[in-house]
Amino acid sequence: xxxxxxxxxxxxxxxxxxxxxxxxATQLRSVYGRxxxxxxxxxxxxxxxxxxxxxPFLTTSAFVxxxxxxxxxxxxxxxxxxxxxxxxFWLNILWMMAAQLYWERDQGNLELYFTAxxxxxxxxxxxxxxxLFMSGTRAAVVLIVGATLYDVVFAVEQWLLLLAVFFLTMxxxxxLGMVLASFFLLSGREAWHLSxxxxxxxxxVSGLNFPVARLGMLGAVAIATIPLAVGLDAMRQLAxxxxxxxxxxxxxxxxxxxxxxxxxxxxxxxxxxLGQIERLARVEGKLTVKGT
Amino acid sequence: xxxxxxxxxxxxxxxxxASRRAFRTAMRLGWQTEAxxxxxxxxxxxxxxxxxxxxxxxxxxxxxxxxxRADPAIRSFVVIGSALWSFVVAGIAGLAWSVLDDxxxxxxxxxxxxxxxxxxxxxxxxxxxxxxxxxxGAGITLxxxxxxxxxxxxxxxxxxxxxxxxxxxxxxxxxxxGLFLAAxxxxxxxxxxxxPEAVAGGLFLLVGAVFPLLVLPxxxxxxxxxxxxxxxxxxxxxxLFPGAxxxxxxxxxxxxxxxxxxxxxxxxxxxxxxxxxxxxxxxGLLFFRWSERRAKEKGLLDxxxxx
Numbered sequence: 061x062x063x064x065x066x067x068x069x070x071x072x073x074x075x076x077x078x079x080x081x082x083x084x085a086t087q088l089r090s091v092y093g094r095x096x097x098x099x100x101x102x103x104x105x106x107x108x109x110x111x112x113x114x115x116p117f118l119t120t121s122a123f124v125x126x127x128x129x130x131x132x133x134x135x136x137x138x139x140x141x142x143x144x145x146x147x148x149f150w151l152n153i154l155w156m157m158a159a160q161l162y163w164e165r166d167q168g169n170l171e172l173y174f175t176a177x178x179x180x181x182x183x184x185x186x187x188x189x190x191x192l193f194m195s196g197t198r199a200a201v202v203l204i205v206g207a208t209l210y211d212v213v214f215a216v217e218q219w220l221l222l223l224a225v226f227f228l229t230m231x232x233x234x235x236l237g238m239v240l241a242s243f244f245l246l247s248g249r250e251a252w253h254l255s256x257x258x259x260x261x262x263x264x265v266s267g268l269n270f271p272v273a274r275l276g277m278l279g280a281v282a283i284a285t286i287p288l289a290v291g292l293d294a295m296r297q298l299a300x301x302x303x304x305x306x307x308x309x310x311x312x313x314x315x316x317x318x319x320x321x322x323x324x325x326x327x328x329x330x331x332x333x334l335g336q337i338e339r340l341a342r343v344e345g346k347l348t349v350k351g352t
Numbered sequence: 353x354x355x356x357x358x359x360x361x362x363x364x365x366x367x368x369x370a371s372r373r374a375f376r377t378a379m380r381l382g383w384q385t386e387a388x389x390x391x392x393x394x395x396x397x398x399x400x401x402x403x404x405x406x407x408x409x410x411x412x413x414x415x416x417x418x419x420x421r422a423d424p425a426i427r428s429f430v431v432i433g434s435a436l437w438s439f440v441v442a443g444i445a446g447l448a449w450s451v452l453d454d455x456x457x458x459x460x461x462x463x464x465x466x467x468x469x470x471x472x473x474x475x476x477x478x479x480x481x482x483x484x485x486x487x488x489g490a491g492i493t494l495x496x497x498x499x500x501x502x503x504x505x506x507x508x509x510x511x512x513x514x515x516x517x518x519x520x521x522x523x524x525x526x527x528x529x530g531l532f533l534a535a536x537x538x539x540x541x542x543x544x545x546x547x548p549e550a551v552a553g554g555l556f557l558l559v560g561a562v563f564p565l566l567v568l569p570x571x572x573x574x575x576x577x578x579x580x581x582x583x584x585x586x587x588x589x590x591x592l593f594p595g596a597x598x599x600x601x602x603x604x605x606x607x608x609x610x611x612x613x614x615x616x617x618x619x620x621x622x623x624x625x626x627x628x629x630x631x632x633x634x635x636g637l638l639f640f641r642w643s644e645r646r647a648k649e650k651g652l653l654d655x656x657x658x659x
Binding site: 101105107111112114115116118119121122123125126127128129130131132136151155163166167253256257259260261262263264268269270271274275 | 389390397398409410412414416418426457540541544545550551554556557558562568657
């Protein structure tokens with residue numbers, strides 16, 4: 061039977077009529093394929109070492125010197141270093157996840173994704189893994205060099221919980237990134253500006269350089285809605301045990317549970333939204349029209 | 353032969369008029385690109401969210417450490433530095449993003465190059481539009497500082513000549529640094545969107561935008577002292593808010609050690625600003641010309657990259 065015979069199907073995946081094993085292998089290849097240009101791209105463009113690691117480290121250092129100028133207690137320097145490391149992930153979410161589908165549309169790749177027999181979740185998961193390589197490197201450098209250079213003393217008692225909180229924060233953040241990717245795609249030209257507008261205000265309400273509990277009601281709202289705020293608050297409590305300044309909005313274990321809920325909610329929501337935009341793209345044919 | 357050379361040569365007056373027209377058009381295009389995607393209210397929120405958010409982080413840092421009893425002079429220093437920094441972020445990013453936008457998104461850079469207008473003029477026009485948006489954010493942050501945080505602003509006490517000279521020279525130096533970045537991203541891939549912000553972040557430390565330079569190690573203070581933005585901030589801060597803390601001087605600072613006085617005078621500020629701006633402008637221009645030549649030779653002007 062010819063491969064070009066018309067068969068009614070809901071999606072290219074269904075039209076492909078692959079068995080489960082082949083379908084899974086293709087999804088995994090898609091994840092690898094989408095992560096590949098980000099990891100290889102970083103190797104081929106060494107300038108990112110200067111612009112994505114050294115210079116952002118100087119920004120973090122500026123906040124360290126603000127605290128030094130104010131004769132702040134030593135833990136606050138640690139809060140800045142921890143916050144500086146976590147900004148790498150938030151920036152990656154905004155620019156390389158949320159705004160990416162919008163840019164893929166401008167580059168003409170989006171229709172290829174929709175017509176390929178793969179899930180959009182695989183594409184976004186690949187983007188996340190590729191992005192994690194770059195942002196993870198940056199975060200590690202800020203954390204290690206910052207802690208060494210500025211004599212930050214971490215006091216950790218529950219390593220497992222700290223690691224669990226970190227990975228849950230990543231899951232919730234990248235889930236949110238996938239949701240934002242669909243949202244930005246639907247919002248057209250505003251993607252660029254939304255990414256810009258979601259940087260400093262989110263840093264502020266997430267308590268990037270200070271305990272978010274000090275923001276009162278605003279901090280509580282941030283804890284309920286922004287994974288960066290919850291993750292940072294929990295990690296601050298777990299990495300500076302015994303510090304009178306690392307007071308959290310809620311106990312760390314409770315914030316870990318909030319992160320579990322957020323990760324499940326955002327990933328589920330992302331799956332639903334991606335299904336919606338795929339449907340819209342096929343039924344109305346509007347999503348792949350360039351917005352610029 | 354380039355399009356500029358190949359075109360009929362106009363007289364000096366016509367050429368000047370054409371340049372002004374090209375600059376105005378580029379500025380208008382830059383403004384439209386930045387502003388016409390939404391209604392004025394949302395655009396207002398977007399324009400002020402970033403600078404006000406950045407200032408709020410610093411104000412909270414100061415207030416938390418001082419237990420809500422912050423020295424007004426320190427608070428003013430932080431708010432003014434943070435507000436003025438909007439110009440730097442917007443100005444540096446404006447030129448670089450114009451190159452990336454026109455090469456990667458709109459795919460127009462190659463056409464701009466073959467048009468009879470000098471590319472530098474078009475980029476400066478686009479950059480000027482973004483500086484306008486930065487000025488908007490800076491103005492709102494300062495107004496919030498004066499109205500809500502009690503910054504001591506008295507229009508009659510302002511040293512207007514110093515403010516205007518410092519501002520004009522500062523904007524030239526910001527655009528020159530922007531030129532460096534535009535030249536850099538002409539050589540790099542699409543993912544360079546974050547480069548201007550990274551450079552602005554690095555300079556944020558070196559020029560002591562929100563803390564006096566004297567808290568930095570002496571070699572870093574020395575780098576700060578040869579950067580025009582340090583003198584620009586000092587000039588504008590001192591002119592708009594007479595009696596404000598000096599970012600350059602102070603007991604134990606490198607400046608005080610070298611100059612033998614606590615703070616620089618207005619004349620010194622202007623002189624240092626003129627000299628450092630001139631150096632940065634010439635270097636920026638030379639680097640941009642080199643980058644342009646290399647981009648033409650290697651075919652980078654119409655290169656589109658993915659990530």
